[in-house]
Amino acid sequence: MSGPTAALFQRLTQGVYVIGVAHLETRNAFTAAWVMQVSFDPLLLALSINPNHSSYRLLKEGRSFSVNVLKKHQLDLAEHYGRPRTDKLVSTDWTTDRSGLPILREALAWFACEVVNEHPAGDHMLVLGRMMDGKLLDSEAEPLLYRDTGSMDGAAFLYPTSWGSQAPKP
Ligand SMILES: Cc1cc2nc3c(=O)[nH]c(=O)nc-3n(C[C@H](O)[C@H](O)[C@H](O)COP(=O)(O)O)c2cc1C
Structure with missing residues (x-):
């Protein structure tokens, strides 16, 4: 069931992003698909992050994150930043925004956000x-x-083997 479930969830249209985090001079970045705009005024983005990621600690400390939008052919960057290493930025051409967040120079676009909640x-x-x-x-x-x-991302192994019974009873 988990393989078909992963395929089903892949039909929820999502982009692929490299999320940059920073605290003082320590920086990291990781691949994320669970990113979306959630408000016009103020302009808010939502990001879903596994709190076990090493990037989460930096996100908590720095209270901000960048969202680097990947281009169609940048599967290699998605894979690179999808690994749990802390030296991932070394091999990429990057700069920082005004607040010190990592910005990938080859990205399609970038956003910088301060954490509000x-x-x-x-x-x-x-x-x-x-x-x-x-x-x-x-x-x-x-x-x-x-x-x-x-x-x-190995998601096929993370979906529950059955989900129909988990739906709330009417
Ligand atoms: C295509 C793809 C999408 C991913 N989406 C997310 C996501 O939305 N949220 C998340 O917490 N992890 C996501 N991951 C997993 C992280 O990128 C991965 O666990 C990474 O190693 C975390 O980096 P860190 O340990 O350096 O913080 C995704 C990975 C891939 C390859």
Whole structure:
């Protein structure tokens, strides 16, 4: 059941992003698909992060994050930042925004947000960020879609084996 469930969830249209975090001079970044706009006024983005990620500690300490939108052909970056290492930025061409958050120079676009709220969401934390800055770097490029990452994140092994019985009873 988990393979078909993963395929089902891949039809929820999601992009693929590299989330940058920083506290003082320590920086890291990780791949995320669970990112979305949730408000116009103020402009808010929501991010769902597994609190076991090393990036979560930096997110908590720095109270901010960047969202780097990946381009269609950047599967290699998605895979690179999808691994649990703390030296991932070394091999990428990056700079920082005004607040010191990592910005990938090859990204399609980037946003910088300050954390305004956090909510537990099952095995993840839902983090709300108010947009502080951002830039479209390549208006011609197509964004990478989560479903095009295939089994890169190993999600097929994380879905429950049955979910119909978990639905709330009417
Ligand atoms: C395509 C893809 C999408 C991912 N989406 C998320 C996500 O939305 N939230 C999350 O917490 N982890 C997500 N991950 C997993 C993290 O990128 C991965 O666990 C990473 O190693 C965390 O980095 P860190 O340990 O350096 O913080 C995703 C991974 C991939 C490959």
